[in-house]
Amino acid sequence: MTSHDEPVIAVRGLRKTYQVPEREGGLRAATGSLFRRRTREVIAVAGIDLTVASGEIVGFLGPNGAGKTTTLKVLSGLLHPTSGEVRVMGYVPWERPSAFLRRMTLIMGQRNQLSWDIPVIDSFELNRAIFQVPRDEYRTRLSELVELLDLGDLIRKPIRNLSLGERMKCEFAGSLLHRPEVLFLDEPTIGLDVTMQRRIRGFIERYNERTGATTLLTSHYMADVEALCRRVIVIHHGRLLYDGDLSGLVSRFSPYKTIVLDLEPAEDSIEGLVHELVGNERWIVSVGQERVTLRVPRSETTGVTTRLLTALSVIDLVVEEPAIDEVIDLVFATTAESGELAEASTDDPS
Amino acid sequence: MTRADRVGGLRDAYRAKFRTEIALQFAYRGALAIWLLGLLLGPIVYLVVWTTVARSQGGAVAGFSAGDFAAYFTVLMVVNQLTFTWHFYEFEWRVRNGFFSPLLLRPIHPVHNDIAENLSFKLLTFTGVAPVALLLLVAFDASLQPSAWHIIAFVPALMLAMALRFLVEWTIALAAFWLTRVSALNQAYTVALLFLSGQVAPLVLFPPAVQAAASILPFRWMVSFPVETLLGQLSGEAVLVGLGVQIAWIALALVMLRLVWRLGVRRYSAVGA
Amino acid sequence: MRAVLRDVGLLWLSFRLGALDALQYRADFFVQLVQSSVGLVTALAGVAVVFGQTDRLAGWSQDELFALIGVFTLVGGLIGMVIRPSMERLMEGVRLGTLDFALTKPADAQVLVSIQRVDVWRTVDVVLGAGLLLIAISRLGQHIGPAQAIAFGLVLVAGVVIIYSFLLILATLAFWLVRLENILVIFGSMYEAGRWPVGIYPPWLRATLTFIVPVAFAITIPVESLVGRLEPTTLVGTLLLAAGFLVGSRLIWKLGLRHYTGASA
The missing domain is CATH 3.40.50.300 (P-loop containing nucleotide triphosphate hydrolases)
Structure with a gap:
């Protein structure tokens, strides 16, 4: 096609x-x-x-x-x-x-299409007939899916006797029999x-x-x-x-990187020094005697790191991208603030 | 795909559906028996009422003796059980809870699912109804002596009645696509069916205007007609005409079903599945 | 006495909560009004069809049957309004464990579960049934003295008590047999048979409707008392039976509760 x-x-x-x-x-x-x-x-x-x-x-x-x-x-x-x-x-x-x-197939979490009270295998058989899967293909696909999903004996039980996760696995198998x-x-x-x-x-x-x-x-x-x-x-x-x-x-959506430095324990407080080196209060997340955490704009990362490395006795340094969840939160937060898309309604129609 | 392939595929789907459905309904046999009890009790109550009336009127009402009433309502009970459908109770639930979507995503028309469910329900429950019917025939001393041709004519009349009632009620069920509360509509239909299909009393006991309405509308042809046929109340000519009317109604109901279905699905997929 | 007053107070509170809930779905009122009216007219039309062919049905006149349908609708409304929804919730509570909430409240648990859900719109049935009953009485043109009115009131209350106790016993069975949702459906079907006087039924069905599913006490016997056909012994018997049912259901409820708390501990 x-x-x-x-x-x-x-x-x-x-x-x-x-x-x-x-x-x-x-x-x-x-x-x-x-x-x-x-x-x-x-x-x-x-x-x-x-x-x-x-x-x-x-x-x-x-x-x-x-x-x-x-x-x-x-x-x-x-x-x-x-x-x-x-x-x-x-x-x-x-x-x-x-x-x-x-x-094609549509699988929705938390919604089961398989019959509640009859063994899973019987529901599969029904799907085979409805989707007109030839019997020999059905057999190979079924054993393949049973193996991939580790279904084993589950398919001989009714759905109601299975746990949520087992139901979802059966749901997958049932929805994929027609490949x-x-x-x-x-x-x-x-x-x-x-x-x-x-x-x-x-x-x-x-x-x-x-x-x-x-x-x-x-x-x-x-x-x-x-x-x-x-x-x-x-x-x-x-x-x-x-x-x-x-x-x-x-x-694109996270202009910051996180820098974590592990330091050799210093005798004096290093707080003033760190402030001076970083040059911007707002980039500092926390300063301890042995660990400094910063959140620095992407373009400044190299400069700040170099300055800190030369001035402090650093044991370990990690530069991290923020976690994807945080980025996503950030994306939705900023677009909501900017209001550029606000005319569209957000009610969930489903 | 060729037509033969399609028909073969459908037959396969039906066979599989029968198997699962019978297993399923067997699992629910307790609930099924209770359903059945409700279904049987109505005709039994009217049987009792009318035989009481016949006896108090010196043996017969409008040509119906107590034994005739017993035969009428017993056969009616069987016909009602075989033609009965429940889909218009189910559709509202299906549409509201999104259980309709999976049916739509199957490569065969959802009506086939319901036909198969319906037939397997009847197959199973008939095993319970038949002995009850025999018991009633004996217990109420029913006068049922059909001739061979009455029995022969009863078979197509019954099958056409099953088809007609299914098509009509399935089409009505589709109202759930438009209405959020279909119970009032279902009730109106059920009441009309109760009186106009001969479930309260044989249609001949009603005033002529009601009898005419029952014959013009599809109701008589969905339940009463096969009963009248088996009881030998109709002439050969009337039976043939009746079969013709049934076929005509079925054709019309099929057209309506297709039309309403197409509009209903369009609406369903416009307002949110 | 104080306990009884508190229970009445609880019932009123439950009714008000049900009303507040129902008022959010006002369209349901119209649906219920239409459905109840259609149901009533259907029942009357059924009677009319029968009386088109006869003047008396097992000794009952048409107006007496209208009175019977009035009581049938009224009592059906009471059952549908409080008893049945609450019993359904009780059985669900046993199955899902939500009954625990009722048991931890400082009031009699039986009272709490018996009034826990009120379907306010079913008052439509109560009103329609009572209205039909009044019309039928006036058509009967029979003088109803205070003795008959009191007898009717007593027997009607006794009938409702019997039905309530019976349904409570059925629902209490859920403590032992969990899959029992449909048992109330059976009662619904059997109740339908009550719209005709039980005297017309063959002995086996009459016995069923009197002793196994005691519909007769709530419908046929009150109307018989109204039209002055009730034997004094039956009246006394009905009252005694109601008391017996009430005590019996209470005992079974206590037993079930002990089983429930024992099983879940």
């Missing part, structure tokens, strides 16, 4: 707005609203463009209500956009042609403990290596994104803030 150089996902000018009924308090307003409704427009996605190439794993970041889930639902065919052009493997998703549905070429993962690790998060993450990575499936993933856990996605897309208030690789995101 699609040739190799063509993007698997192509989105141009995607907008999605909702009409939300407005309500006022009071009995009269409430009875009045029974007959006529006042509505207000809420912009969930305010026009975004993006393309994803075959085999990429892309992280989709943004605070609650940024429009991530809406975008994912449009891409998987559940939502009809207000305007814009979307192609996934050449299909228009919301027409939901069965050929398209058989080649989709495009995966939409909405918060796939939400609510899971750290070990289980790591296993799911490892699985997504290996699945992508084995099948070359294009993957779009939203997550609140930066660890997911750091481990899986070389490329991230940040949206906020329905607009694209950043599209590029993860390290670029850090250098």
Whole structure:
């Protein structure tokens, strides 16, 4: 269907707005609203463009209500956009042609599609029939998934007897039996403990290596994104803030680096000296007898480090990029302050 | 994909769905039995009421003896169980809790899921209904002696009634795409069905205007008609005409279902899934 | 006496909380009004269809049956308003462990769980049922003396007490059998059979509706007392039975509670 150089996902000018009924308090307003409704427009996605190439794993970041889930639902065919052009493997998703549905999957954390009270394997069998997977392929894929996800005997039990993490693993297996070429993962690790998060993450990575499936993933856990996605897309208030690789995101949005110096214990207080050397009060995070921590603008890092190294007896020096979570917080904080995007509403419509 | 492939795929999907669904409903057999009890009690109550009336009126009301009433309501109970659907109770829940989205993402039409659920429910519950029906026939001394052709005509009449009632009620269920509270609509439909499909009393006991309404609207053809057929109340000609009316209604209901479905999904995917 | 007053106070408080909650969803009021009216008209129409063919049904006239439907709707409203929602919550509480909150409060736990949820809009049924009952009585044109009125009041209260105790016993079973959500649905179905006088049913069904699912006491017997057909012995028997049910349900509740706290400790 699609040739190799063509993007698997192509989105141009995607907008999605909702009409939300407005309500006022009071009995009269409430009875009045029974007959006529006042509505207000809420912009969930305010026009975004993006393309994803075959085999990429892309992280989709943004605070609650940024429009991530809406975008994912449009891409998987559940939502009809207000305007814009979307192609996934050449299909228009919301027409939901069965050929398209058989080649993609949408997995949502904390939502189970498998039957609660019958053994998992029976639900799998149903999915096999619905997605028309030939039996021999089904058998090989099932054993492959059982092994990759370490499912073992779990598939003989009903979902209700499984833990949250085990359910999610089964959910993954059930959704991948038809070997989709495009995966939409909405918060796939939400609510899971750290070990289980790591296993799911490892699985997504290996699945992508084995099948070359294009993957779009939203997550609140930066660890997911750091481990899986070389490329991230940040949206906020329905607009694209950043599209590029993860390290670029850090250098673009975090103008500071953290410098930590371990010193030989000095007899006199070094505080005055450090102040003098750094030259700016605000860059100093803490000064102790054995450790100095600074937060210095990117361009000043080399100068400050050199001055400190020559003047103090330094045992160890670490220059760090800030943690990705901090950067993300920073991104959303600054854009909220600047108010440039404030006209878009942020209600989460999903 | 060729048409033969599609049909083969669908058959496979149905077979798998039957298997899981029967396993599932077997797991819920307690709840199922309770559902069934509620479903059976209505006809039994009316059976009792009408046989009491017949006896107090010197044996018969409008040509119905106590035994006729017993036969009528027992057959009605079976037909009602076989034609009954519950999807319009379920749709509101599905739409509100997002359980509809996974169905939409499957490469086959969601109606197939519900048809399979419905048929497996009936298959399982019929095993409970049949002995109850036999018991009632004996206990109330029902006069049911159908001739061979009544039985032969009953089979297509029943199957068409099942199809018609399913299509109509599934289409009504789609109202959940537009309305946040569908219970009032469901109740209005259920009440109309109660009276106009012959569940309160045989339609011939109603005033002519009600009888006409029941025949013009689809209600009589969803429940009462197969019962009348098996009880031998209809002439051969009337049975043939009835089958024709059923087919016509089914065709119309199919068109409506497709139309409402398309509009409903468009709305669902516009306002947020 | 002070305890009883406090319990009435709690019931009133619970009702007010339910009302405040319900007032946020006023559209539900209209839905309930439409549904209750349609339900009532349906029941009346069913009776009318039957009486289109006969003058008496097992000795009951049409207006007497209207009175019966009035009581059926009224009592159904009371059950649907407080008893059933609270019992559902109780069973859920046993399953999910949220019952602990009720048990740690300084009031009688049985009273607390019995009034813990109030579906205020169901008062519509109570009002409609009472209205229909009054209309039916006036149509009966029968003089109702103070003795009959008192007898009716007593038997009606006794009937509601019997139903309450019965549902409490059913819900209390959840302490031993956890998967039991549907048992109240059975009661709902059986209650529907109460819209006709139990006298018309064959012996096995009559016995079921009197002794196994005691719907008869809450509907048929009060109306019989109203139209002066009730034997004094039945009246006394009903009152004694209500007392017995109340004590019995209390005992079973205590037993269940001991089982619950024993099991979770």
